[in-house]
Amino acid sequence: MSTGDGRRATSEGRATDRASFRAVFAVREFRPLFGTYTLSTIGDELARVALTVLVYQRTDSPLLSAFTFALGFLPWALGGPVLATVADRFPRHRVLITSDVVRAVLVAGMAVPGTPLPLLLVLLFLVALCAPPFESARSALMADVLEGERYAVATSLTNVSLQVAQVVGFLAAGGLVTVLDPSVVLLVNAATFAVSAVWLTLGLQRRPAPTEELAAPSSVWREAGEGLRLIGGSPRLVAIIALLWVGTLFANAAEGIAAPLTDELGERAVQVGVLLAANPLGVTVGGLVVARFLGTARSDRLMPVLVGLSLAPVLLAGLVAVTAGPGRGAFAVVVGLMFVAGLGASWTIPLNVAFVQAVPPAYRGRAFGVAVSGLYGIQGVGALAAGLAAEGLSPSAVVALTGGIGLVAVVPPLLAYGRTRTLVAGDRPAAGPSVS
Structure with a gap:
């Protein structure tokens, strides 16, 4: 930020x-x-x-x-x-x-x-x-x-x-x-x-x-409070933040159980890094595609498709791991699906532009402070929740539940995002920090 x-x-x-x-x-x-x-x-x-x-x-x-x-x-x-x-x-x-x-x-x-x-x-x-x-x-x-x-x-x-x-x-x-x-x-x-x-x-x-x-x-508490009040008073910003946090929560929660999931699939510790690298590699490729070929306007219209693409492969990866069990073939499929989920996660790029458009320039620093802090925090919560669930369920089942529940949970913020698309504070996007 x-x-x-x-x-x-x-x-x-x-x-x-x-x-x-x-x-x-x-x-x-x-x-x-x-x-x-x-x-x-x-x-x-x-x-x-x-x-x-x-x-x-x-x-x-x-x-x-x-x-x-x-x-x-x-x-x-x-x-x-x-x-x-x-x-x-x-x-x-x-x-x-x-x-x-x-x-x-x-x-x-x-x-x-x-x-x-x-x-x-x-x-x-x-x-x-x-x-x-x-x-x-x-x-x-x-x-x-x-x-x-x-x-x-x-x-x-x-x-x-x-x-x-x-x-x-x-x-x-x-x-x-x-x-x-x-x-x-x-x-x-x-x-x-x-x-x-x-x-x-x-x-x-x-x-x-x-x-x-x-x-x-001004006081640090006052500045932080101003950022919270700004976001809470804007339906557009609330929709953007809700989509960012909910989508990220379920798309990345499985990272917290990468080690036990790799163990369940019968792989060695070296493969933990491979599994964790698949999603950011997909994000890299997806981000380049959005920037070079789609553009932020077209990718914004494709937001529901991209969000769904970031979660559906997580559900499929969990189901593959549940049904296939240990074996290098199953692990390769899971890694491939996590890469595809990363491609879909490029939806954060047009969302970042929408956030900049919706925040008055004088408040961008404080607003981004709230957004980024919540983003990191929600990733920690998601990883902890996945770990807690994996104490009673198999890691693969937790991954499948994460993707399935996420697909349902993102529907309300996606609808709110679409309804508030015309509520923009600025005239055009400006160079600013990324909330993703």
């Missing part, structure tokens, strides 16, 4: 310049912002898979495995909008560097062999607490150094990079956990944060805290 309007952009990122990938990468400060984000995302997915496998191997509990996967999302749900305001209270370059240093130390502590499971989870939660300030500061600095079309191109490039980094991280993690101890994989993640901190230190300009430029900065 972005908390700035780009008015402090340097001469390197003027809006009048030609927008292209080369022009974006020509901006000196964009390179460390983009590179460290990609590097840290890969490291995060390495750690996520390693910890999920480690906890499942120690406890044989789908619930604890899902809880470990979900723990990284919970700080967003518990206080994301408030934690995100740290980016406006301190110099943003300092927030980024400090967050990475703290995370490097904490993850290195998690890598100590024999660390008790409760302490491991506490350290993981502390690592996750650093994410909202870091993400807010990074998005805000993107708007500080880039304007207009360059900012729009950079945002799209970053979103694609996120999906690719997730694919690489999940696949690499699946391979590493079979040949290395999970503690070594965690050390790799700690190293990515350390490298990121050094790169940001060398590559970013020193800027004062944004609040130093304001005569009377």
Whole structure:
């Protein structure tokens, strides 16, 4: 999300310049912002898979495995909008560097062999607490150094990079956990944060805290409350947020039980990464198709089809796993269906445009803070719910239920989205951060 309007952009990122990938990468400060984000995302997915496998191997509990996967999302749900305001209270370059240093130390502590499971989870939660300030500061600095079309191109490039980094991280993690101890994989993640901190230190300009430029900065609670009131008072925004949260809840819940599902299908730990990588790979391809061939207007009209495509394959994947049982053939089909579900998940791109259109420019930062915090939080809730259900049902049955219930649950927000399509606050979409 972005908390700035780009008015402090340097001469390197003027809006009048030609927008292209080369022009974006020509901006000196964009390179460390983009590179460290990609590097840290890969490291995060390495750690996520390693910890999920480690906890499942120690406890044989789908619930604890899902809880470990979900723990990284919970700080967003518990206080994301408030934690995100740290980016406006301190110099943003300092927030980024400090967050990475703290995370490097904490993850290195998690890598100590024999660390008790409760302490491991506490350290993981502390690592996750650093994410909202870091993400807010990074998005805000993107708007500080880039304007207009360059900012729009950079945002799209970053979103694609996120999906690719997730694919690489999940696949690499699946391979590493079979040949290395999970503690070594965690050390790799700690190293990515350390490298990121050094790169940001060398590559970013020193800027004062944004609040130093304001005569009377408002309370963080007031700013978060304004974002909530704005969304609650707009039927259009309520419909968009409901569709985003409900669709994401059921489309991604199965990620929380990837380890027990892989085990049920008779596969080794290496395949956990393959299963987790299938959906973001589909999102990457689907996003490129939407951007290159469909366009946001046409994809907006196809919203019901795309939403259905993001959930129906999840239902089918669960049914295939239930009926086929262990066997490489069944696992390959499940992975393929999760990839197709990722293709459908490209519906978040036109939804992001609709959200920007519906929010007055002066409130976009706060509104996106609420939307993104809820989005991360709902993913954690979905993973936990799937893990809890898998304590009594087979993981494959839980996947099937997730897809089936999701197809029914998204109907009301889809109808509300269609009814409120003409309720737009702005005249046209503007470059802005992604809520997906």
